[in-house]
Structures are given as C-alpha cells and as structure tokens.
Amino acid sequence: MLKNYLKIALRNLINNKVFTLTNIVGLTSALAVSLLLVMTALFELSYDQFHAKKDSVYQVYLSSQTPRGLESGTSQPVPLAPALKADVPGIKHAVRTLSDDVLAIYKEKEINLDAEFSDPAFFNIFTFPAVKGNAENPLSDKNNVAISEEGAQKLFGSTDNVIGKSISLQLGKQEQLFTISTILEDPPPNNSMDFDIVIPFENHPEYISNMDRWDSQFHLVYVELEEGITPEQFEKNTRDFTSLHYKGSIENAIRDGAVANADGLYKQFHLLSIADMHFTSFASGMAEVKRTFPYMILGIAFVIIFIVCANFINMNIALSERRLKEIGMRKTLGAVKKQLFFQFWMESLLVFMVSTILGLVLGNLLLEPFKTLFNTRATLDYVTQPKILLIFGLSIFCVTLIAGGYPALLMSRLGTLRALKGKLDFGKNRLRNSLIVLQFTIAILLISGTLVLHGQIEFMRNKDLGYNKEQVISIPLNGKKDSYRVVELLRDELKGNIDILNISGADNNLGLGRDGSSMNSMMGFDYQGRGVVTNALTVDYDYAKTLDLEVVAGRTFSRDFAADSLSLVINETMAKQLGEEDPLSIRIPMDDGATTYSVIGVVKDFNFQDISKQVNPLTLFMNNDWDLYYAYVKIAPENIAGSFEAVEKAWSKIEPQAEFLGSFLDENLDRTFRREKTMATIVTSGSILGILLSCIGLFAISMLVVGQRTKEIGVRKVLGASISSVAILLTKDFLKLVALAFIISTPIAWYFLNEWLQNYASHVVLSPLFFVAAGLTACLIAFATVGSRTLKAASANPVKSLRDE
C-alpha cells in the first residue's frame, strides 16, 4: 500500500517538474539559511548559560537617584565585595573582577594577554574547569595565576610542563613575578568574560590606592547567594549597608535635588542574573534585559520558512485544481477520504524530506562563509541538540500536513460530480491571496528594514563627529616603555617626515581600536555647592591640534605655560553644566581643596564616546603622572599609505617587542557599529532571500493562473482586446495584492524602525522615501516576475487556446 502511494506520489511530482523543482529549490535554500540563522540565534541565546551556578550567581549593580534622574552602574569600589560578604547575610561568595590587558614576559617573549583580575572564589562561582594543575583553588596564593590553554600556547608555545613555571607580568610601572598554578580550558565562545589569564585581584596596580575608597569605582562584583536567598531579600538586606557606606554621596544627591525612589531610598543595590547579563542594557537607568537581537534572527528564520511554506501550500492548491478530474475519477473508483489525504500528504512529505537533506548539505557548505560574514563563532552543535531536532521534526510534520492535507481536505470534501466537472470554488483564492499578501508584507517589512539600517549606518559613518577621522591614526601603547616617552620618541622619529603633521596621546581611544578595548573614565566633584559629573580624559600636548578639535574659547594645553598640569580644557556640554557666563573664569577645587584647577579653554563638542550616545560633559587633563594609553598621529591627506607605513616603521623601532595595532579613526568608528553591520547583513540577506522566495511563489502562481485563464485571454482577444490591455488585466490582480501588502506593512515597519532608531541619540530621519522605495522595489520585482508571464500569454495567438475540443 505504502509502496503504491509512494509510486504515485513520485510520478505526480515528476509530472509537475517545474513546481516540484521550484519547491525543492525554495525549500532547500530557505532551510539552509534558516539553519544558519537559528544556529546564530541559539548561539547568542546560549551566552553565559554554561555556568553551573547560573541560577544563584548575580552581578551586582547600584541604582542611584540623581538630579538627572535614575542612573545605574555596574562599576564598584574595591572595598565593596569584602564588605558585602562580611556584613550582609545570605551571601556565600562575593568576587571582584576586572578585565585588563597585561603584558606577559617569559624569557624573550613579550605578549599582551587578556587578563581577568579576580578573587579566589572566582573559580567557585564560575564554571571554568581546569585541565592541569591546581583545580580546586588556582588563586590560592597572591602570586599564583591561572592561564588558559590558548594563553599557554601563546606564551610557552605548549601546554606541557607549564605548571610551576615563573612568568613576569607588567603591572603598572613595574614587573612582578608569578607562578602558573593551573591551566584552564579555554573559555567557551559563548562567554562574556574572555580571558587568557586570571590574576589575583590584589595585584592590580590600582588596588592599593583604592583599597579603602568607596568613591572610586572601576571593577565588577559578582555574588553567589546562599541557598534559599532571593535577589529581593538581598536588596532588602543591603539597604542599611548602602545608607552607611554611601552616606556622603546620598547627602550630596539630596542636596542637589534628587528625588527618592518609591521606597524612599536614594541608592539601592540590585542583582542581575549572570544568565541575563549578556543581554542587559542600562540605557534607561535600570537594567533592562533584552534578547531582541537573537529573537530578531529567529524571527527572520521563521519568516523565511513561512514564505516557502506559503509557496508550497499555494502551489499545491493551485496544482490540485488541475488534478480535480483525477480526484473525481479516483472517487468514482472508490477511493476514500483517508486514502486521498495520504496520497497528497505523501507527496508533500517527499518534497520536504528531499529539501531537508539538501538544505542540511547546503547549510554545511555555507557554514564557513556564513561565520565570517556574520562574524559569529556559532557552530552547528547549537542546532543539533535533541530538543531542537525534535521541534524541527515536529514542525516539518505539521507543515506537510497543512500543505498536503489542506488541498486534500478541500478535494475530499468536494462532491464527486463537482470534481469531475473540474471546478473548485472554496474561497481558495482568498487563502491564496492572503498568503501572497502576507509574503509581500514580510518582504516589504524586510526591505524597509534593510534600507533604514543601511541609512543609519551611512548616517553614522558620515556624521561630522567633531574630529578628523580620516587623517588620524591611533596606536594602542601596548609596549613596556613609559607612554610619554613613547610619544616623545615617535615625535623625534617622524620629525623629518613632511607628511606627518602632528603627534599626541591620550589615555582613551576614539572608537574601537584593534586592541579591542574600550573604557569610560568618570569623575565627580562639587562645584559651587552642586555635584558635577564629567568624563575625564588625560591628554598630551597637541591633542586638539592632532584631532582637529575646534577651540571655541581660550586655549589648549601648551608647552609655553609651565603650570598646565593644573589647567583644564572642557567641552561645551561641560561648560553648559558648570553654567558660568565666562567659562574661563572657572576655578575648581579638588582633592578636598588641596589643589585648584582652572579652566583654560573650551573645545567644541565632539563624539568622544559611542556614536549612539549624545555628547556628555568632558574634561581634559594634562598630568604626566597619569599614563597615556594611545598615541595619535595626524598625517597629510596625500600619500596616506606611505605615511602609515612610516608610522609603523617608527613604532617597531621604538617598541620592537610590541605588536603595532595602529588604525585609522574611521576604521575604529566602523568597528563600533559592527553590531549594526551584522544586523544589516542579516536583515539584508533575509530580505533578499525573502523577496526572492516570494517571487518564486508569485511566479509559479502566475503561471498557474495564466494557464487557467488562457481560454479567457483568447476570448478577450477575439473580442478585440489589445495585448497590453490583456497583460494589464492579468498583472493588475497581482499588483493589487502587492499594493495591499504595502499598505499593511508600512505602518508596522514605521513603528518598529522608529522604536529602533530611538536607541541612537542622533539618527537618520525616518523619511517616507524609505517606505516608498521599499514598496516600489517590491512592486517592480513582482511586476517583473509576473509581467513576463502575462505578456507572453497576452501575445499568444488566440486560435490555439480557443480550439474546441
């Protein structure tokens, strides 16, 4: 029996070659792409889920009521973690972590390693298993460090005989000796804390000076709660603790006019599950867990699958009409509903199985290019979990049931006589049309998303950031030499080169450099009885000149003035915050009045932070006691490649051991919206595939519809219709559907894109042109798809179609 079904199914599929092939091609590509997208999404969603204690370990963040509103921060002061553990009940472990680059030296080798400074309990609360050495307590001693396999490979060239070896680490200005106690498995790719080496926290150069300071916050704190303790209890338990330790800043907040929260508090500790931390943003002041990105990818995968399934269902229904006579015949021969249903289902199942296999093959072939293109470290392991496979199998089962079963149902309900007559009118056009409308709604949504995303990226790329991003190279100072000395040496080395215009340095980068690190440095002080918060940047001479910053008042730091280490240059926003008519008159006492700084100049606002943010207050310091971390070199617009080479050469002369990581600021800027670019690539390819698949469906449907209407076309032509009028008549029906899709999709697209653009302090204007362009594109593509078919049908000689049988 089954064999019989299979035989007939195969024969039918071969008879309708075009449609079978169309379906298989569509399904295969959709399945392959969806497979990759689902893989990416599941990979994203799996971030930090591997920690065995993910349900009891939390990141601590403090939300503060400020005059500017609610603000939250994860940066904590050094004494917090020990104090929490000692004073607050219900805490099993409290751990500090701080990511930093550290120069590791072993024999002749000097290598920058990603370091995690932390406490011994790090290994109690996080799941980073050891491969060799002390697995229980890798940080048992202040001079013990744990290194990852990759880190060991990099430093020693091998993971054998590494335990017990001594290495030097450059911490601050001096080198310190450490012993390797443990080799760790490499942290998995779906991990928020990427590190090569874990170093006891006390060794951080900032540790000693900040040991008892509650107002200097620069690292993260994680806690593991004792069993039965909830985050709510923790929040309650820390209230008195908070009022005690943050007394001063709470009083300042009250003085400056902050409004207490619903509980009457000004500061409150909260916990954020480590399972959520990868997806958290503090943009609105509170921690917001948003898994938008992976869900969007899942959504696109789903939508693509939907489009091909709709094609499949549509074609099957349209095709089944051709088979009405066959069905009627079978019924007169005594076929029952169940058998008819099986027959249709078998055909669908066959098509799906073939496509699934081909899709898997194609997906595997595309895996590597996909990973590079979308910049993901996901692997197929994330998809081949039993749970996912089960869901996939079930969904295929359901889709084939609908795709094959629906027409079968229609037909089997149809009276034998009506079937023999070959007429089917079950409102199937309504289903078909709704599916086409839905497909094109999705396609237009994706196209407008693509256009707006690219628009925003272009907008960000071309935005005037207030500094020169085309002509300036920034170089991470990752060598051993003193940073001021390196900048000075660079100046000397490149002095003769007329293409090198200016050289300066600062303690922070602009954009994201090739070293991959970014940081924020904030400070607060009282001015005229008010609390003031500003970003702080330490710079070297010529900073403004090198970056083409515009000085709007006063001057910048200059070698002609001896006392510039007590001078400040501020940006316009900072000047506004300080609120003085003449900003150059501002004197700011700091360190409890021990020193007084004076503002000597104001620079025009420039985007020194992420471009999605608005420009915040900024204060430039010039103090040789504070290290620089980046050098900036401005080059002439001519001979850019040559100048870059010259800079690189100078660098390798000055710091032969350290890798040259210099890059132009516009590249750095591009790196900061890598996420947007990935998103744009995904949405773009999704929309291209979506529209392509929709068109395949539309093409097949138009073929069938035109086929059904050849007789009508002939009659019309004999009655005097011109080719164009017939072509328009046929095309109109399809374009109407696309127009309807446009009307439906535009408000939806507008709403979501507008929401998304709100994430950016300055963004591209959401002009109607985006939507018109998307709609026109869809219309044009649909027209091109259908038009060729209809035109051909319209120009055919009517004699053929009208021949009386």
Next chain:
Amino acid sequence: MLLQLNNIFKWVNSGGQRIFLLKDINLEVEQGEFISVMGPSGSGKSTLLNVIGMLDSFDEGEYNFLDESVHSLKEKHRANLYKQYIGFVFQSYHLLDELTVKENLEMPLIYKKVKGSERKAMVADMLDRFNIVGKKDLFPAQLSGGQQQLVGVARALIANPKLILADEPTGNLNSKQGEEIMELFKQLNEEGVTIIQVTHSEKNAEYGSRIINLLDGRMV
C-alpha cells in the same frame, strides 16, 4: 465584394515535411451571402474560418477584405479591421465565466472604446432583440446551452459587424435549440449581414445560399 481569397496556402512543418492545412483556396464572398462550409473532420474548415477571420495567418496567396490587402497589413491594422467588421460565434460559446450576460455583451464595445452611455443603449437594444432581458444579470453557468449560444450570437452582433463567422455554432446544442439559432442566422442574413458558418449538418447547411466543401485542405 466583401472579401476575396486568391491561391491561399497554409502549411506547417513537421519532421522536415510540409503538411498542408489549406491548399490553393480561391474564394469570393459578396455582401449579403450566407455560406456553409462542410467537410469531414480535420479537413481544414476551422483553419479556413480562422484565416478569413484574420485570427490565423497563411503562408502564400492573397487575401483582400473590403479593398484592403490583409496579407500586407500589420498585425495592429489587421486587429483593427476584424474588430470593426467581424463577429465570431463558437461551438462552445466561449462566454467569459466571471461576467454576467450584460457584461459579456458589453465587452466588445469596451474594446472598441465605445462611450458608456452609448454602450448601455446598444446592450439594452441587443437584450431586447434576443429576448433575454430577464437573464441579463445571470452568469453563463446559470444558462442553458441554447441560451448561452444566443448570448454568443448577440455578442458577435453587438458591434454591428459586416461578417459573422460561426464555427459549428449548433454543435453543442440539441436539434431544437440548433434550429432556433439557424432561424436567427437566416433572419440576420435577410437584414443584410454576411454569414459564413461551418457545419456538419446537411440540414443546417441548407439555410445557406451556397455550400463550400473541403477535403484535405482543398476546395472540392
């Protein structure tokens, strides 16, 4: 003279061989004639009718219609010519299923770009003349075969053609219905319309003033 065919040949190439569908057809038709074309199945009757109706082309010979040489006309002019002067009636009616009787009648007028008000009057006139006013809002599927053919003839006539080409107009009808259509044709012919019909029935052929016999694409 309405039309004139001189040495018309039509063939198709199949497997390197030339198969003649029409061979050396010479025919003159005067205004007001009623011609019946007869012959066995496959003898080329429909082909001849399609050539006369300018729906199909021919490979050799001359065709003059009202002093226009059809063989040298462009496709577009030819279409204009038959739109204006020729009406078709088919064996299986070929009404547009999704249009009502009234709308079916209107269709040729729309394609001839007749104005709305004028169109309405002409349709009403035709409905009246064929006694189908009561059926004007029905769809073809709701009519009997005879009624459908009646609509078919009405549609062929509505644009006031000089020539009606009917390919087995009674082929799908019973003898009673067939007779009615033939009576209608006769009456139309008396009113001055030229008619060329293809038929298998001797009896129906008798309605015509002249009979042409075809055999293997050749007039006999």
